[in-house]
Amino acid sequence: MVLDVITPDVSRLVEVGETLAQWQVDGGPVHLHPGDLGWYSLRGPEETASSMRIWADGATPSAIGLLDGPQLLRLAIDPARRDDTGLAAWIADSVEDPEGGVFAPGRATVEARGAGALTRALGQKGWHEDEPWIPLSLDLSAPVQPATARIETIGEDRAGDWVSVHWSAFRGTALDDAARQTFINRWLAMTSGPFAPASRHLVAFDQNGEAAAVTTVWSAGAGRPGLIEPMGVHQDHRGRGYGVEITRAGAAVLREMGSSSVVVAAEGSNHGALATYLAAGFVPAAPVADMSRDG
Incomplete structure (x- = not known):
């Protein structure tokens, strides 16, 4: 060969x-x-x-x-x-x-x-x-339980909402103006890039209209598994069910796009993420391990 x-x-x-x-x-x-x-x-x-x-x-x-x-x-x-x-x-x-x-x-x-x-x-x-x-999947042959929070599929005009929540969820530090604009510019590069047509970007809002959780979902075409990448909840809104809500909403969007299922993988040690996906109805498969070599 x-x-x-x-x-x-x-x-x-x-x-x-x-x-x-x-x-x-x-x-x-x-x-x-x-x-x-x-x-x-x-x-x-x-x-x-x-x-x-x-x-x-x-x-x-x-x-x-x-x-x-x-x-x-x-x-x-x-x-x-x-x-x-x-x-x-x-x-x-x-x-x-x-x-x-x-x-x-x-x-x-x-x-x-x-x-x-x-x-x-x-x-x-x-x-x-x-x-x-831990790989997890959700069958989309039946409708997904609807979310109760207000959730919107957003475009470039709401990039700031999406970026602020993601930063809080994954960085947990203050987001200054320079870092915010840098991240927005990168987000806009993604949403205008070669893979953008297969994506949808969602934001969940609390009762006061504050952005609480975000996700982006990606279709692989009709009849194939779609992907959640990423999903996060603002630190000020954790423990209130927004992760489950935004996950279900993302799955529903993928179903509308023709996906047969939605998949995600979470680290076995990330108990919060695993709990969220399980609560949203995902079914776990057997754990899988990466292969590493030592330095």
């Missing part, structure tokens, strides 16, 4: 996203999703393309990865080739080799959910299981 490791240019991003979308199947692993590329595109299309790696036989991708940080590779493999030992060996060799175009020397992590052959190949090279993640 002669396998090339390709870094695509910007012109190929839509094509790569469409290939990833075709690899999303109900009951399959919660692996790299086109929505993950969409969320990463906060950084702009050029950086998104430069952070991607494609393992291909000629023009046909067999695996698609996103370097979500210099030493973390998030990966999806063509479902027909998850147990292909030859492909697994080539990928394992390329991530192990500092000249392989993926990782520098030192500690590194591969997120290879559902890729049993690759997991075994990495294990044979001394990689070990890292902390577990």
Whole structure:
């Protein structure tokens, strides 16, 4: 097998996203999703393309990865080739080799959910299981329980509301004017980028009209699983059910977009996120672990 490791240019991003979308199947692993590329595109299309790696036989991708940080590779493999030992060996060799175009020397992590052959190949090279993640899914064949809070699907004119809640949920620090404008600019880059048509951005408001929770959801096309990435609740509004409300609302939007289910993965140690998704009706699957090597 002669396998090339390709870094695509910007012109190929839509094509790569469409290939990833075709690899999303109900009951399959919660692996790299086109929505993950969409969320990463906060950084702009050029950086998104430069952070991607494609393992291909000629023009046909067999695996698609996103370097979500210099030493973390998030990966999806063509479902027909998850147990292909030859492909697994080539990928394992390329991530192990500092000249392989993926990782520098030192500690590194591969997120290879559902890729049993690759997991075994990495294990044979001394990689070990890292902390577990819990995949969760919600079947969208029936209507989703409606939210009771006011929830709006927003556009660019409400970017400030979305950004403020996300910052509070994930940073927990004061948001000064400069940081706020930087984040808004990045959010606008995402919402005008190559993956934007597959996304919807939601905000939940409290009884006083204050933004309380946000999510972005990503479709992979009709009849395929959609993704929640990210979801967060403002620190001032935690413990009041807004996480469950915004999650259900996002799932309902994905159902309207034709998604067959909605998926997400949460760290096993993130008890708050797990409780939210379970309360929203998601069903957990068996824990999965990334593969890591020590520095």
